[in-house]
Amino acid sequence: MNKKLLKYWKNCLLDAEWSNSMFYKEPRVTLAFEDRMPESIPEEDIELLFPDGREDGKKCKVRIAPCVLLPEYENGKPIGKMFPEYPFFITATLGPDGSLQLPENPMDRVPMFVRKFLSPNAKDDRTLASLDEVDSLLSAFKTDVATEEEYWKACEALFRKATGMTFAEMNYPDQPEMVITKAPVTGMAQNILRLYDKLLDCKEDLPLLECLTRCECEPSLPLPARREIYANKRHLAQMSSDFPLSVSQRETLAMYTHPRGSRIFAVNGPPGTGKTTFLQTVIANRLVHSVLTDREPELIVASSVNN
Template identity: 25%
Template sequence: MTASMQDNLRYWRTSLADGALGEGKFTRSDRKRFVEIPTAALKTGLLPEEVLDQVFRGQTSVKAVAIRFWPLITARKSSHGAARAGGLPDIVAPVVTEATVDRGGQITPLRNALARDLLTPLLSGEFAIGSVDALDAFLTETPLPDMSGDDAWENYLGHCRKMVDAVSHGWPRGDADYQPIGSGFLELAEDANATVRAILDLYDKLLAEQPDTPLLKQIAQPELTVADPDHRIEQEFSRRLGHSNPNFPLAQQQRQVLAWLDASAPGEVIAVNGPPGTGKTTMLLPAVAGLWVRAALRGEVSPESWRRRLHGEPPLPRHLA
């Protein structure tokens, strides 16, 4: 595995990990999407009945649900009853916790971090309270404590405070723009979290073991080539058995793609790139028409089923593989 390929993998891993850290800047209207956690529940880790009703709504058979919550919410200070201008976020919630909550209301934290959009490096002028490097150093030295003991919630709150202090000591104490509101935010977590973790593990494995990965090499380190159309490939064009349009011929590049498709072996990937309106869908329909005729001749699938697949084909995206 080349050094540049490893750099690409590290960049992809970092980008994915950054996205998994979640967000910590919100507008006032964003509050509508969250379930608010009252102050008493933040102190004990037990959700009241009215919050549990919202969390388990429609979840009749499950014993616990995955949640994401923000235990420290700060709001932009008002000046003489009006919100201040200046472009700062309305709400800043630095700590993002992934957890489960059971039907008894007990929150069990599983992962604790700070929102990536509050940590440098960021775009110039963006509000931040600290750096990613400081967070990484803290989490390396001080991972989330075990959450199974009687003092688990107290340990969790201590971890939150130490984590914020590690990037911005004492924040938001002394901040001229923000003050805590006393409650927290909660939302149901998406199922994507486990998928993200599995992909991060795969990146780590590839970087550690550096196996031979021909397909990954094509994606992570493609060769930039500019080639003229290969007219020899169109000698295979006679193998095509169907076409979808009796009125308009194919353009040269469309014929090239169809010829490559017909000459390709099972499992090969042919990428077709182009902006909207350059004939990707028009090119694909004759390809399917050829498959339709060939399959019908072999008795593998009825032409009627292929006709249904061809009918109403939606526009294709910019990249077709």
């Protein structure tokens, strides 16, 4: 099994989970920089962060950008981005009274570097540290802190080890600041990330996954002849006769049932082109095949990314 590819897929998912692309679109509060976590957010600023209001008594997660990458100039012209960028975030809990507290979940206490600033990265992006170095530091980061002060110092110590700079040094020289926004909704990918971890630790052979991660092209099958499409002996059933299969669906089924077909079969198309109807036909086909061959029905698992 190609574990390098699995790790790459996991890291891509992590990057998407922790992307800061929405940061610039969210309402934000700018506070004067302090060498510690701010104690609270003024009530009028909370209303700015949560224009639709907050549930009474409910705590919310926010994230703090304690440093800023300023635009760089050469010969009077900007190099790269012309606006400030925020490369590092610390999560905090916003209490009902506006106080900023230590996150209750230890996993939320792990600070976050924005991936684009870690090498290897695009040549136009600025580099603060290497991904391997940051991964090593984050793996050793201790979340069992007792106070907000300890938490802040631990986050800055990690940042300094990775970049060689403090929060104040990577900031506006005259009026350093920190920016606070609502924390993005994360955790949606946690089950998939845990699955990746299990697969990476697995010592058993996983034939289907081996087939998926094999970096080789499967031999292309020719488009079936007209007779194979319309008189497909391996087309045993379909879910309903209300919607007969279209030409493209019949062609796809003929490819799927071909004896030399791959163990992994991908079908894509715009909404409304019959992918679900095709899938129903595949399921009906497999069930009838089990009956005709006097075998136990196969275990069929269905999954969706959007419902």
